[in-house]
Amino acid sequence: MTDRITVGHMYPNVPSPIAAKRFDVSVRRQEASQGPSFQDVFNDSLVRISHHAGVRLQQRGIELKPEQMDKIGTAIEKAAAKGAKESLIVMDNMAMIVNVKSKTIVTALDRTSMTDNVFTQIDSAVII
Incomplete structure (x- = not known):
């Protein structure tokens, strides 16, 4: 029993880790060259509401309508610019x-x- 058993002998159809790594890199390069996916663009265009903000909105009886969310989105874009x-x-x-x-x-x-509230840790204000 001096024969060594290697992974290639035990599992002949499994690609080597090196080949798998090369494949991953080439797939990532193809994905990167194609640009962002529709889902990425869609998610980036949405205004999100954190859990804390959702609780505060509910506690204070504030309901944001789609038109208001659009205005908020525009204000965020202006602030980002x-x-x-x-x-x-x-x-x-x-x-x-x-x-x-x-x-x-x-x-x-x-x-x-x-x-009578003081707002801290902000660097800008947008009045709509």
């Missing part, structure tokens, strides 16, 4: 803190919650 990272968006009778890069509403306040 100016290099903003965390922005205060004031619209109608509410205010929101938004993470511009991820297009996520972090928290939301109604008019009564905004009164």
